[in-house]
Amino acid sequence: MNILNREKDILGAGWHFPMRISSRGGLLMSQYETDIEQSIELILKTAKGERRMRPEFGCSINDYVFDPNNATTSGLISRAVEEALGWWEPRIEVLDVNVSPDQKNESLLFVNIKYRVQATNDERSLVYPFYLSR
Numbered sequence: 003m004n005i006l007n008r009e010k011d012i013l014g015a016g017w018h019f020p021m022r023i024s025s026r027g028g029l030l031m032s033q034y035e036t037d038i039e040q041s042i043e044l045i046l047k048t049a050k051g052e053r054r055m056r057p058e059f060g061c062s063i064n065d066y067v068f069d070p071n072n073a074t075t076s077g078l079i080s081r082a083v084e085e086a087l088g089w090w091e092p093r094i095e096v097l098d099v100n101v102s103p104d105q106k107n108e109s110l111l112f113v114n115i116k117y118r119v120q121a122t123n124d125e126r127s128l129v130y131p132f133y134l135s136r
Contacts, residue, residue: 035119035124035126038091038093038094038119039126039128041090041091041093042087042091042094042115042117042128042130043128043130045059045060045061045086045087045090045091046061046063046083046086046113046130048060048061049061049062049064050062059090060086060090061082061083061085061086061087062082062085062086063079063082063083063086063113063132065082066078066079066082066134067133067134067135068134068135069134070134071103071108071109071111071134075111075134076101076102076103076111077101079101079111079113079132080099080100080101080113083096083099083101083113083115083130084096084099087115087117092120093119093120093121094117094118094119094120095117095118095120096115096116096117097116097117097118097125098114098115098116099113099114099115099116100113100114100116101113101114101132102114109133109134109135110131110132110133110134111131111132111133111134112129112130112131112132113129113130113131113132114127114128114129115127115128115129115130
């Protein structure tokens with residue numbers, strides 16, 4: 003086994019999110035960087051208090067759903083994302099979270115997350131669309 007495979011093995015594997023059935027009839031699995039991306043999405047989509055046995059899990063991003071689309075809301079969302087990922091996804095180091103409004107849809111914000119995978123030192127980014135209800 004080469005060094006790269008050992009580093010990737012550290013990244014792990016888990017159930018595919020959202021859950022799906024594989025062609026063999028079992029649960030579809032995701033691994034390595036895909037597992038991390040799906041984990042980030044799961045953390046952001048889970049509201050704190052939503053999981054009964056783990057009420058602190060998730061992100062408080064949904065607290066801002068009805069807030070105005072302004073710099074204050076963007077800053078609060080950025081901080082909430084940074085805090086949640088720092089707490090719940092130890093396989094990454096969050097480098098930057100930039101929240102920007104969509105030019106065509108005033109209720110849509112793009113949360114651009116730049117992060118580094120700890121085990122491989124690979125820098126990646128993920129854009130998460132977040133809708134403000136109006």
